[in-house]
Amino acid sequence: MNLNTVDPAWAWSAFEPSGESPWNRAAAAHLFRRVGFGASSRELDEAVARPPDEVARQLVRGERASPSVARDFEALADTVAASNNPEGLAAWWLHRMLHTTDPALEKFTLFWHGHFATSAAKVREADLMLAQNRMFRTRACGPFEKLVQAVSRDPAMLLYLDSATNRKVRPNENYAREVMELFCLGLDNYTERDIQQTARAFTGWEVRNGKFKFNAFQHDTREKTIFGQRGNFDGDEAVRIILAQPAAARFIALKLFRFYVCDEPAPRPELVEPLATMLRENDFQIGPVVERIAGSQLFFSRLARGRKVRGPVDLAMNVLKALETTTNTKRLFSDLSALGQGVLYPPNVKGWDGGRAWLNSSTLLGRANLVRRLVDDSKDRFAGGDLAALVEKHANSPTQAVDWLAELLLAAPIGDEARNTLAEVAQNKDKPRGCANLVHALATLPEFQLG
């Protein structure tokens, strides 16, 4: 079975545990990694005691989220944004990803941040980046149209794309182009004329003093023709017309597929089509599609598991969550930046490419070095204590320690030879060092890069 031959009907049908694909800790770890940022050993135990569809549903819907924890994060964000240092805000977001009670929502937010990439390197205002981040979170699971319309008014986005002024006499095509190419349709699904006409619909949409403002004097009120439809459209209507194109649902479904299912190979159109149909028939609601993906046969099959190169954020978060770590997220932000995924600082308007592009000789070593630093940092706490004590609680021998950690941290299985080598690494008179070395060695495994 491979992605080219898999039956779409089977792929998206509800996951049925089987001998080949049981509902166990490894399967639960996969679910938490993809939909959230990984899980602790206790969370896995708790998950496998319940049916998989319930676990997936509750996770995606954030049914177990605590509103008071969310409120605390918001208050903290305001305080952090006050120093107008977007890097501090990035550290806050990482802190939230790590400690949130609604991991799926943070994952959604990260997805949209990459999709509607906006970099603080250019925007520079922490409060605008925060406002955008909140907007992504609020609109993450809802209708995509509302999200695009909000993005079209988002000051950080408009500043980032130099669309802060868009005048009647000289429409700025930059935003209109990105809406088509990167946000809604993808290349080859529109004409230059569609872009020019859409740009006119967005004239008069401005940013003044960090706020969106509609400048009626600069809005082009004449008739526009977008994808064959004629009328005196404004930006919101333009977005609606764009999303009504057949390519729109396919484009978003494919992007979700790549994010939640696998990097490669590219799926056949008919495999993604059921998701696209679901979007079209469902008012472009995002949440239900992800819920379907996360509860599907395909998602739990070997065509999805370990079939993504993990991004630095996913990778670090998995380690931190699995080992119940508290750490300096400012430092973490700077390490993740060096690995190519500084949150709030995507490299360009395309966001992070992902896949094999994450890896090169510097980032591969950097990933292992990051994990080494986390386990060596004397200020880090693991389940409130030291790493060795945590490992000791779950494993009575080096081999058990290897298996316990591999289940938490690796999506792909490792061979016996690797297991033995790792057990030798764990075997150390200096117990804490043995544990740290073991986690470090795991982090250099090729399997560790996959999620």
Place this chain on the structure above:
Amino acid sequence: MFLASPRAQKFRPRPWLIAALLVAAAFADSVASPVRADEPADALAAAAEKKTAAELLPAGTILYAEVSKPGELVDALLNHPLRKRIEALDAYRALVLSKPYLKFTFGVSVAETALGMKWDEAVKTLAGGGVHLGIDAHTQGGVVLIRATDAQKLAEVRDKLLAFARGDAKKKGQGDPIQEIDYRGAKAFKLGDGYAATLGPWLMLTNKAETGKLVIDRVADPKETSLGGKMEFLSARNGVGEKCAAWAYVDVATLRSAGLLAKVLQDKTDNPGAELIAGGVLSTIGETPYATLAVHLDDQQLRLVASAPHDPRWVKKPREFYFGPNGKGAAPIALHPEHTALSLTTYRDLGAMWMAAPELFDEKGNAGLSQADSNLSTFFSGKEFGREILGAFAPEWQVVLARQGFATTSGGVPDIKLPAGAIVFRMKEPEKMQRQLKVSFQSIVGFLNIIGGQNGLPQLEQNTERLASGTVISAEYMLDDDAQRNNGKIYHNFSPTVAVVGDRFIIASTKQFAATLVDAASTPGSTGESPSKTAAPTNTALEIDAAVVHKLLDDNRAQLVAQNMLEKGHAKEQAEAEIGTALEVLSWFDKASLRLATPSDRVDLELAVRFKPAESAK
């Protein structure tokens, strides 16, 4: 073994404990061992009895430190008012219950049982005559000399401990851990990498046999020169006086000739900041024979005084900016407005330093300055910044920081509340300079407006107000209706202002603070000349008011908690507790000061930290 069970961890004596026991074992030797009967040993003991520690140390001792009455210091610490407050901290209670602390107290009680007395009593008995440390340049070894008051007690303790150490080794199937060495009639013991010997009431510990021999030489042969016989040392000791908890002496001349100070005594530096702060003191270090450090501790304050002989002629011409001509420069009287958190007054001739830059700094330092020069002269209509601008101010000036209140300002309130700051100069020719400085201020504000405009900041509006006592030229941010978004922004901390009052020129971060300083400057008493230029001119004085700093930090508590959460990964409660403890500790302190003074033949650097009496502390 991997992942050993925690049960397997029984108490094992820590290495330091074993070392302490062995040391104590060595003590009693002079009393109980057969050596005691030895004639030369008796003579040696009698000779040693009469010597001070400094007389036992070789003349080449480069560092000497002494706690003359350890018993009193222990009492002072145990009975200190701060002790109760430390014990009242939640963090302290948590520490007391922690595993490492319990292990530590268990270790102490084991030692106390072995010694047969409480640890504080042991300090008084075994080290009642003082603890002294010497480091010898020649042999590169260190010696600790401890003088006991009760030799009899020592003997008993020693017997017990010697037996303990030897017994322990035997139990482990090891040989005698103590190796005995004879030298000039004295018996020394080698324990691991260290040596110990007893000389009358003295216990000597050293890490090098050669250094220990030098000490015994001084007992055996009265003709040997000693540290105690050096003029420099005697005058150092006189200078320090009797009443201090501890003091130290450093032979700077020897350190210098050994080349150990070469790095700080470079001819030219690349760091103008370091030169500004420490330049003159480096001249002292370059010539002075020695330096001392004295520690004073009582219920009210902790005071550290570093001191070194000094001669104004040691300071070369380019460095005259530091202590002033003939070393007579003195800091001005400080303006001390309400809510002052920090005040720095100093004598530092900035113009002279700027102009002497080619002699003071290396290529890199000068390159930095010449770039600054070229940038700055843009604001000063092409005037030479060093000579014509900095040189127009008198060398006595003050920097002051104060907590500011935001309730009264009509503008927004910043989320991060910074203190207001100002620098107060005196103009040499007020009439001539005033106009130039005002114009320069205008250009700087214009420049800030251009830069700020590009970055979406509101514009600064200039206003001139003539008060009874002076003129205030302020630049305040023009706030538009969009106050909601702008509230909380950090720029609400600032309204750059300059003020002229008499010959004073004030540059302040806020208009309010400038006005306060203008008032303070025009109240009688603040306009006098620099304080006493006679006895001990204070070159620089830094004063910090802990209560105001406490309030400043408390104003920003939410920020501190947030930082703590992100940097330590703490939960909110944990972060709040940690910040709370830090602020609580800060509230125990009253004022801290750092003072650099130049009495006729010395340079003194004094750090004083005053404790707040318990009842007035929060």
Place this chain on the structure above:
Amino acid sequence: MSTRRDFLKAALGSSAVVALGAAAPRFLVEAAARESNAQGETVLVVVQLSGGNDGINTVVPYGDDVYYRNRFTLALEKDKLHKLDDYHGLHPSLGGFAKLVDERRLAIVQGVGYANPNRSHFESMDIWHTARREPQGRSVGWLGRYLDAAAKARDASAPASDLSALHLGGGQYPLALAALDVVAPSIRSVDQFKLQDGGDRRLREAIEKLSATARPGDDDLLSFVQSSTAAALASSRRLQDALGKYSPAAKYPGTKLAQSLSTVAQLIDAGMATRIYYVSLDGFDTHSEQKDAHASLLAELGDAVKAFVDDLAGHHHADRVLVMSFSEFGRRVRENASRGTDHGAAAPMFLAGGKVKPGLVGKHPSMTDLDDGDLKHHTDFRQVYAAVLKNWLGWSPAEILGGEYAPADVLA
């Protein structure tokens, strides 16, 4: 040409190697590394002079009285110049460059600029970085465009290996390197290329063993990660070995630029496959009191590049490394009222290395036939880029530069 990447792929992907056991792949990787050292590809090192370098006081037209009339306080004394001929002389602080000229390792390309020069730092720097005169399409740099194109041409299944470009020394990330597909990182230190194993040899060996074993052949993604990891570890070991032993063949000054370049030299010598290195020197915006500041900047530049080229020559890399320096514009002919100079237009570029066409290239622009007080360019900077692309990086310039530019005659 067989590159190291091909070799690695052949070596690590083959199951015969696996059969030899864990030690074999490392041996092969090291052999590959040696090969890379022996027949390395050409390397470009860009030195950006930010702020607008005063070209007239860098390559001084001392044979022209107009120079002395316009530079009434800033004119440099004839006797102190490093004379190139009876008209041109290098700034007295450029002793390093003068020596490179003598050694035939420096090309001075005169009168470089572009039509309708923009005198804003940001605009002009963007133009140089993107090689685009109009603001459209300025999100990708000229080197970034090259990196994207070169990456596309590579075999996609080859293991991810050493970076194709690197920015060193901190500061603002150069737009020139911004690409759509390739990320050229900014590194603070070479530690980012080392596995932090704390000197634990047993751990290091275990780690190398763990990724040396090839993974099941049917998992293409995992095989890719495995071979990339093995290559990264080999590269790290090579670098650690090389850096430990590296002894520079020249004494570098203590300046920041020199330190960055010395790191570049070490990376090149360690056999990194990186082809483009990018460093910057700031502070050339000398509007007032220019004399001392400019002298010290030029000394930093000249001495650092001289040490770098000497070091490379000492390690036999001089012929495969090209240093190229540029600034966003030159400065006006006439000095201003604050003993400085204001933003101008055309200025010289410098190319250093073993394969440059040495000495002056092109004429000094006329000191009297000016464009609004500025020197007129006669060589478009894209002609220099074209030469570098075509004759050094081996790439067709037209697609990168968005037009046909005749390559300048700067390389031997």
